[in-house]
Amino acid sequence: xxxxxxxxxxxxxxxxxxxxxxxxxxxxxxxxxxxxxxxxxxxxxxxxxxxxxxxxxxxxxxxxxxxxxxxxxxxxxxxxxxxxxxxxxxxxxxxxxxxxxxxxxxxxxxxxxxxxxxxxxxxxxxxxxxxxxxxxxxxxxxxxxxxxxxxxxxxxxxxxxxxxxxxxxxxxxxxxxxxxxxxxxxxxxxxxxxxxxxxxxxxxxxxxxxxxxxxxxxxxxxxxxxxxxxxxxxxxxxxxxxxxxxxxxxxxxxxxxxxxxxxxxxxxxxxxxxxxxxxxxxxxxxxxxxxxxxxxxxxxxxxxxxxxxxxxxxxxxxxxxxxxxxxxxxxxxxxxxxxxxxxxxxxxxxxxxxxxxxxxxxxxxxxxxxxxxxxxxxxxxxxxxxxxxxxxxxxxxxxxxxxxxxxxxxxxxxxxxxxxxxxxxxxxxxxxxxxxxxxxxxxxxxxxxxxxxxxxxxxxxxxxxxxxxxxxxxxxxxxxxxxxx
Numbered sequence: 001x002x003x004x005x006x007x008x009x010x011x012x013x014x015x016x017x018x019x020x021x022x023x024x025x026x027x028x029x030x031x032x033x034x035x036x037x038x039x040x041x042x043x044x045x046x047x048x049x050x051x052x053x054x055x056x057x058x059x060x061x062x063x064x065x066x067x068x069x070x071x072x073x074x075x076x077x078x079x080x081x082x083x084x085x086x087x088x089x090x091x092x093x094x095x096x097x098x099x100x101x102x103x104x105x106x107x108x109x110x111x112x113x114x115x116x117x118x119x120x121x122x123x124x125x126x127x128x129x130x131x132x133x134x135x136x137x138x139x140x141x142x143x144x145x146x147x148x149x150x151x152x153x154x155x156x157x158x159x160x161x162x163x164x165x166x167x168x169x170x171x172x173x174x175x176x177x178x179x180x181x182x183x184x185x186x187x188x189x190x191x192x193x194x195x196x197x198x199x200x201x202x203x204x205x206x207x208x209x210x211x212x213x214x215x216x217x218x219x220x221x222x223x224x225x226x227x228x229x230x231x232x233x234x235x236x237x238x239x240x241x242x243x244x245x246x247x248x249x250x251x252x253x254x255x256x257x258x259x260x261x262x263x264x265x266x267x268x269x270x271x272x273x274x275x276x277x278x279x280x281x282x283x284x285x286x287x288x289x290x291x292x293x294x295x296x297x298x299x300x301x302x303x304x305x306x307x308x309x310x311x312x313x314x315x316x317x318x319x320x321x322x323x324x325x326x327x328x329x330x331x332x333x334x335x336x337x338x339x340x341x342x343x344x345x346x347x348x349x350x351x352x353x354x355x356x357x358x359x360x361x362x363x364x365x366x367x368x369x370x371x372x373x374x375x376x377x378x379x380x381x382x383x384x385x386x387x388x389x390x391x392x393x394x395x396x397x398x399x400x401x402x403x404x405x406x407x408x409x410x411x412x413x414x415x416x417x418x419x420x421x422x423x424x425x426x427x428x429x430x431x432x433x434x435x436x437x438x439x440x441x442x443x444x445x446x447x448x449x450x451x452x453x454x455x456x457x458x459x460x461x462x463x464x465x466x467x468x469x470x471x472x473x474x475x476x477x478x479x480x481x482x483x484x485x
Contacts, residue, residue, distance in 0.1 A: 007075045007434075010066060010228075011427025013240055014055050014082040014159055016040065016102065016262045016302075021062040022420075023070055024428040028446035030420065032069030034062035040262075040305060046132075046336070048102035052088050052162060059163065063226040076232040077434050078167070078218070081243035081427040082160035084296075085181045087138040089153035094165055094172075097152040101138045104263065104298060106337055108137035109345070111144070115183070115198075123194045126185030128275055128282040131339055136183040136200070143199050156204045158182065160237050165206075168216035168234045172206035176285040177242040177292075179208050186273070186285055210436040211238045211287040235434055240423040241265040241296065242284065244394045247426030248418055249447030251440040253290070254388035256380070258373055259423075260397025263300035266376045268293050274383055280340035281383060287436045293385055295340040299372045301397050303332035303349065304365050311358065313400075319359025320366060321402045325462055327360050328353040329469060330368035341376040344479035352473065366403045367463075370410040371470045377411065390414040390452065394421045401451060409459035410467065417451045 006026045013020040018037035024030055036058035070076065085103040090096050101107075115130040115137060130137055135158055143150045157165070158178040165172040174182065176189070182205065185192050191205050209215060218232040237243065241259055245267040248257035256268040273283045273291045284292040308316065320326075333349035355361035381387055391413055397403060398421045408415045426443075433442040474480045 007077060007432060008070050009428040009431035010063070010076060010078040011243070011424040011429070011431055012059055012063070012078070012080045012163070013243065013422060013424035013427060014059070014080065014163060015240055015423070016083060016104070019055060019058040019062055020422055020424040021059065021066045022422065022424040022428050023066045024425065024432065024446070026432060028448070030425075032066040033424070034065040036061055040302060046106040048105040049099040050102055052096045052100045052159070055159070055163065056166060060225060063228070067227040076229050077235055077431040078228075078232055079235045079237035079427050079431045080160045080163045080167075081237050081240045081423045082158065082163065084158070084178065084239035084241060085133045085135050086159040087135045087142075088157045088159055088162040089139070089142060089149065090155040090157060090162060091152055092154045094155065094162065096162075098142070098146065098149045100159060101142070103133060104335060105138065106132045106335065108132040108134075108141040111140035112137040114140070118194065118198070123197070124183065124192050126187040127183050127192065128180060128186065130183075134181040136181065139200065140198060154204060155206070156182065156200070157206060160239065161206050164215070164234060164237065167218055167222055169219040170216050173209045173215050173236060174206040175209060175211040175236040175238055176287070177211060177238045180282065180284055184208060186283070189285065209236045211236050211242070212430050212433050212436040212439050214434060233434065235431055237427055237430060238287075241267060241294065242292070243423040243426030243430065245292070245426070246429050246439060246443050247420060247423065247447065248392040248394050249443050250392045251443050254386035255392070256377070256387060257392040257394055258376075259395040260301050260369065260393070261395040262302040264297040264369060264372055264376070266295050266373075266380065268380065268385060268387070270385055274385065276379070276383060280343055281379065287439045293380065293383075295376065295379075297340050297372050297376060298335055298338055299331065299333045299349070299369060301369070301395070303334050303369070304362075306334050307365060308358070308362060316359050316362040317400055317402050319357065320363035323360060323363050324459070325466060326355070326364035326367050328355045328364035329466070329473060330364040331474070332365050332368045332372070338479070341372060341379045342474060342479050347477070347479045350473070363406075366400075366406050367410070367466070368470075369397070370403075370407040371467050373407060374410050374467060375471070390416045393417050401453065404451070404453035405456070408453040408455045410463045412455050412460050412464075414455065415453045416449045419448045419450045
């Protein structure tokens with residue numbers, strides 16, 4: 001009898017600061033991993049751009065390392081998770097016609113206002129409220145400001161769409177999560193014909209498919225270059241934050257995950273579609289049924305990376321752990337403008353108070369992000385969403401157990417960390433599932449937890465008061481009053 005070999009899933013995560021690749025077998029065992037990093041762009045402008053070919057080159061460096069760990073003969077499925085809202089304009093050969101406009105680029109304010117006006121008058125039914133950071137807003141910006149580049153574009157894609165297209169060589173597709181910020185009608189899962197009036201050729205938009213759907217076999221040349229089996233299957237992926245949710249195991253109604261990376265992403269599960277008045281909270285279509293309420297704050301770990309560049313974060317953490325509260329009240333926002341958990345397009349980060357040492361200031365940043373996380377969960381509850389069980393935590397911020405303790409006391413709920421906290425692992429789960437209906441089941445089987453932080457009573461009381469000071473400062477600056485969520 002011929003032995004049937006178990007499948008291996010390869011997940012590729014293309015983030016703001018680098019690429020991660022993981023290979024996972026059907027038992028959840030990680031066979032191999034690799035990563036490549038690049039410097040984070042730091043400046044005062046609204047513009048954030050990267051060269052997409054750098055992503056492809058980094059993936060081509062990482063995948064062969066991981067492929068070498070896969071036992072010979074085992075079938076392989078593969079997918080990609082990438083930043084949400086990143087725009088790639090490519091020609092007929094999938095060559096980018098200009099640099100990618102990244103997820104946290106905010107130049108398209110006028111265009112997002114126009115899209116929201118069209119949505120308000122009923123022209124864009126079924127879409128979610130638009131923001132400058134959305135893929136479609138940026139595409140319109142390029143059309144108005146760089147018409148020559150836009151005229152050369154045959155494909156309007158998100159980062160993940162573009163990478164997958166290079167892998168399988170067929171016409172580009174996009175999944176539900178990436179399509180949201182490109183202007184999909186979420187109810188019908190179709191591109192609104194009204195986009196044509198705005199100057200968007202619907203033929204330039206990718207076909208919409210469910211996450212986890214099989215979309216083709218890897219191109220022979222790519223398989224050879226990456227040392228993968230010739231029959232490697234490619235499935236539709238998700239945004240990096242959505243893949244992180246899968247990796248967290250928070251796939252049932254009422255379960256929530258916070259992913260602290262460059263920003264702070266909050267995701268949960270709901271049987272109904274919900275969004276707030278400003279569009280800061282929006283709902284993805286669930287991969288199989290229901291909806292995924294989501295929101296992203298620009299206050300995240302990039303503030304720590306920038307403020308404490310070159311410093312020993314381990315040493316800072318050890319010092320911070322000896323303190324009860326920081327002397328400094330911090331809004332850890334490195335770019336201008338915030339949209340969730342408060343709407344203030346002109347908001348700027350702040351540090352109030354005098355720190356006694358670097359560790360004291362560092363703790364202020366840890367607390368500040370925790371305060372933003374608490375405000376985020378309170379906004380979700382205000383919208384009528386169920387919040388049950390512990391808060392699952394993912395991303396780079398989940399690695400710091402001192403920070404987890406601070407967050408648990410601020411949230412006044414326990415926080416649990418999965419054994420594997422990367423979006424690449426979530427992408428590997430999606431690849432292994434190889435079906436939209438199997439993603440949740442596969443996640444529930446494979447995701448394990450290895451650390452839980454519990455709120456400390458005295459700390460929770462102190463942080464409740466400190467959180468009140470944080471809200472008072474946001475109000476004093478007008479950040480809570482620009483547009484109610």
